[in-house]
């Protein structure tokens with residue numbers, strides 16, 4: 201786990217050997233401790249270089265080991281020994297130096313980094329703090345403000361930035377290890393006292409209290425209820441106010457309070473869930489590792505509305521040429537200007553040149569005949585989309601793959617009108633498509649493995665987190681979110697207000713509650729979908745009373761808002777009122793209060809006071825319940841896929857892990873009990889009826905989430 205070599209007769213080269221990221225597992229910690237002892241004790245050795253195998257210095261502690269209490273050699277003692285040693289130790293940083301890996305580098309006397317390396321202390325993103333001296337050494341090295349920024353956000357920095365901040369001593373385009381060896385030979389003669397970071401005097405700005413207060417407020421605003429960033433601030437404050445040894449003690453106490461917290465477990469689960477979702481498998485046996493995706497160079501985007509524009513930008517900024525198609529000159533021109541503006545702003549932010557030469561705009565579908573793929577983003581209208589897919593199969597060459605960005609229509613029905621049903625699938629982007637990280641890739645029953653692999657790999661190339669899911673109305677995300685918004689609407693009928701429901705959800709950790717989010721997205725989006733599925737509009741069965749549709753309870757309140765032209769932020773009012781159309785500051789609207797009161801009177805609903813507990817349980821347990829049904833139906837293969845969709849597409853608070861992980865944390869037995877209770881109270885809401893899978897898991901003793909897969913019938917997979 202750590203290799204030892206004597207080079208140039210007087211240098212010990214210690215290489216961490218724990219692929220793929222040389223994580224500091226207990227075996228690695230043991231290995232380095234032994235090798236450092238040997239190097240420091242060998243009179244032939246005058247200096248030491250530490251590097252990592254496969255051009256990666258170290259990705260930090262082995263996160264998998266955090267599931268159990270930490271055992272084995274202590275990093276803190278090892279790092280103190282390295283720093284206190286009388287021989288210069290040089291960290292040769294290639295690839296990454298993150299978390300414990302960067303703390304190891306901070307304990308060394310010098311740091312040489314490759315120009316492409318990335319460095320940082322991302323522990324906070326795992327619900328922890330850098331507890332191997334990171335919170336004490338980094339502020340001493342680069343000052344309190346910069347250290348606070350890095351430690352509380354977990355941001356990685358480039359080697360160039362690290363050099364500017366003083367985190368490394370030198371950067372190189374050559375092999376960092378070779379450079380470090382040469383550097384070490386020169387360092388032998390130099391005194392080490394000024395190189396021991398723990399002994400440096402802390403550079404303290406004069407207004408220390410104000411600084412800590414401002415950062416605390418910033419953190420509380422950005423990540424409400426999240427513990428780790430606040431603990432990070434306290435640890436850095438200790439560095440600023442206490443001697444090193446006392447600061448280390450405080451760092452360790454704060455880490456102990458985080459280490460076994462539910463937030464840390466949730467955040468670490470998110471880290472692995474994201475990686476698990478990237479490893480998709482189809483029932484045919486095709487998977488991420490054995491199917492070659494097509495190389496995509498030219499794409500067409502049909503429809504330059506809200507979504508088409510973002511999709512065009514996402515493609516062009518990774519070097520894919522785009523032909524965008526619209527129906528009218530005016531719409532094409534508006535779309536063109538928007539896309540160009542978005543690309544230019546994006547390029548400016550990234551310090552690159554906007555790749556405008558990759559864009560082409562047309563009113564003729566014939567122009568897409570030679571592209572590798574088409575992504576359709578026209579109105580959510582099945583007959584329009586079918587017409588378009590028929591035309592596309594006539595226009596495009598036989599090898600062109602066809603994708604739809606529908607938010608919930610049947611992908612297979614679209615495949616069925618083409619001459620190439622196996623080459624059709626869904627690529628469901630989220631709005632705004634050039635910003636949101638999630639991409640649901642929808643596998644129709646006839647979609648080929650290559651079609652799916654190509655969408656997944658293209659998504660990754662565009663910087664998306666891709667999740668492969670099956671084909672059903674709303675797929676995973678929108679199918680589930682309907683149950684959540686339905687509950688929120690029912691709660692309004694029963695006595696809650698939009699601000700009460702949103703307040704409870706925001707307190708839980710959502711950046712925006714369900715009603716504020718609907719106002720932002722536009723209420724007309726859901727209205728159009730409800731009309732399309734016959735829940736409102738002329739297709740409604742006239743025998744259905746207003747609060748019942750298709751045999752179940754239905755809330756017509758959102759439709760009533762749309763009928764009044766209250767479409768959300770864009771019209772200046774929706775569930776809330778805004779200062780102007782397009783305004784963002786939501787204020788409670790007395791007209792909504794009146795509308796709700798009138799509704800309750802008309803349907804003889806006695807309003808009641810609803811607790812935050814009920815608001816959260818009804819909205820979130822029903823969400824997880826539908827997640828269990830999604831798993832049961834084989835629309836998602838594993839709970840991690842659902843959670844990743846909710847984390848990246850719906851703003852589910854990361855420190856809660858996602859709806860399925862949250863249900864697991866609450867306890868499946870409790871979720872089942874509460875759903876039974878609410879279903880008993882509202883028998884006309886089928887989504888409150890506990891799913892079979894939930895009952896089965898509880899009957900099996902509520903296994904941990906990683907084991908649920910064993911209880912899901914994979915032979916029914918629709919992927």
Ligand SMILES: CCCCCCCC(=O)CC(=O)SCCNC(=O)CCNC(=O)[C@H](O)C(C)(C)COP(=O)(O)OP(=O)(O)OC[C@H]1O[C@@H](n2cnc3c(N)ncnc32)[C@H](O)[C@@H]1OP(=O)(O)O
Nearest residue numbers: 221223259260261262263264270298299300322331332475
């Ligand atoms: C009281 C107790 C006191 C304890 C004191 C200890 C305090 C500490 O020292 C705390 C820490 O370090 S916490 C760890 C901090 N490090 C990180 O957060 C880095 C996590 N890794 C990454 O960002 C990317 O993997 C990275 C950028 C490194 C590489 O990205 P890639 O996209 O190239 O590769 P991935 O697909 O992400 O990863 C490849 C495989 O490696 C696994 N992995 C990555 N980092 C790991 C890590 N740190 N520990 C364990 N496994 C890790 C990753 O899961 C993936 O595995 P497979 O999915 O099986 O292939």
Ligand SMILES: NC(=O)C1=CN([C@@H]2O[C@H](COP(=O)(O)OP(=O)(O)OC[C@H]3O[C@@H](n4cnc5c(N)ncnc54)[C@H](O)[C@@H]3O)[C@@H](O)[C@H]2O)C=CC1
Nearest residue numbers: 503504505506507525526527577578579580605606607631
């Ligand atoms: N808006 C959203 O938040 C999301 C929407 N979607 C889906 O993306 C699709 C597009 O939605 P939006 O961009 O919001 O709609 P939009 O109404 O903003 O834009 C649709 C555009 O398609 C154009 N169009 C219509 N027929 C066309 C044709 N035959 N050829 C070329 N262009 C044509 C229209 O002129 C319009 O500019 C829909 O299927 C929607 O369900 C998916 C995810 C999120």
